[in-house]
Amino acid sequence: AQSVTQLDSQVPVFEEAPVELRCNYSSSVSVYLFWYVQYPNQGLQLLLKYLSGSTLVKGINGFEAEFNKSQTSFHLRKPSVHISDTAEYFCAVRAMNRDDKIIFGKGTRLHILP
Amino acid sequence: DAGVIQSPRHEVTEMGQEVTLRCKPISGHDYLFWYRQTMMRGLELLIYFNNNVPIDDSGMPEDRFSAKMPNASFSTLKIQPSEPRDSAVYFCASSSTPNYGYTFGSGTRLTVV
Numbered sequence: 349a350q351s352v353t354q355l356d357s358q359v360p361v362f363e364e365a366p367v368e369l370r371c372n373y374s375s376s377v378s379v380y381l382f383w384y385v386q387y388p389n390q391g392l393q394l395l396l397k398y399l400s401g402s403t404l405v406k407g408i409n410g411f412e413a414e415f416n417k418s419q420t421s422f423h424l425r426k427p428s429v430h431i432s433d434t435a436e437y438f439c440a441v442r443a444m445n446r447d448d449k450i451i452f453g454k455g456t457r458l459h460i461l462p
Numbered sequence: 463d464a465g466v467i468q469s470p471r472h473e474v475t476e477m478g479q480e481v482t483l484r485c486k487p488i489s490g491h492d493y494l495f496w497y498r499q500t501m502m503r504g505l506e507l508l509i510y511f512n513n514n515v516p517i518d519d520s521g522m523p524e525d526r527f528s529a530k531m532p533n534a535s536f537s538t539l540k541i542q543p544s545e546p547r548d549s550a551v552y553f554c555a556s557s558s559t560p561n562y563g564y565t566f567g568s569g570t571r572l573t574v575v
Contacts, residue, residue, distance in 0.1 A: 382563050391553055391566035454504040
């Protein structure tokens with residue numbers, strides 16, 4: 349079975365500062381990895397995904413994530429955050445097998461400070 | 463494309479009443495997922511369907527919960543009888559293939575008083 353750990357439940361950061369949201373996963377097989385964003389009172393939106401190939405993945409709104417197989421991590425980064433990035437961010441994993449479920453982490457709430 | 467459509471957006475009901483949540487997936491998507499989100503437990507997968515057939519319902523909390531997908535364009539999640547601890551936001555999501563991630567609806571906020 350797969351699991352996802354988001355190490356920080358909340359991350360405060362000043363506007364225009366860089367941010368990193370941490371995600372580690374556990375799996376005995378190869379995986380696909382995802383980051384989703386949930387703005388207040390909305391559903392989850394796919395931010396980016398890693399399926400194969402380059403370990404650096406670029407997503408929407410200037411976010412990127414790097415897959416590190418040896419450290420089983422998939423941390424999300426943005427060089428300069430904006431107030432509109434205030435949201436909850438979910439890391440997710442799915443095994444490369446017939447199990448079609450995506451397993452979500454518990455989320456990290458990003459607070460942008462003025 | 464209108465995306466995944468859920469109704470109602472908000473539902474307030476009294477304990478013991480039956481509640482039915484509805485979902486219309488994106489046309490052509492053959493996977494449909496029901497999730498529940500609470501502050502305490504985060505995002506929980508309740509059940510998912512592939513080609514209208516339930517594949518995994520291990521996340522359904524108890525017999526009070528049931529889900530159906532009578533055709534490719536409609537699914538329901540029913541709670542009978544409802545209890546205050548069922549209060550949560552319920553999301554429906556669909557996918558043409560899980561490799562590409564899911565598209566979520568806007569959710570139904572359920573409050574049981």
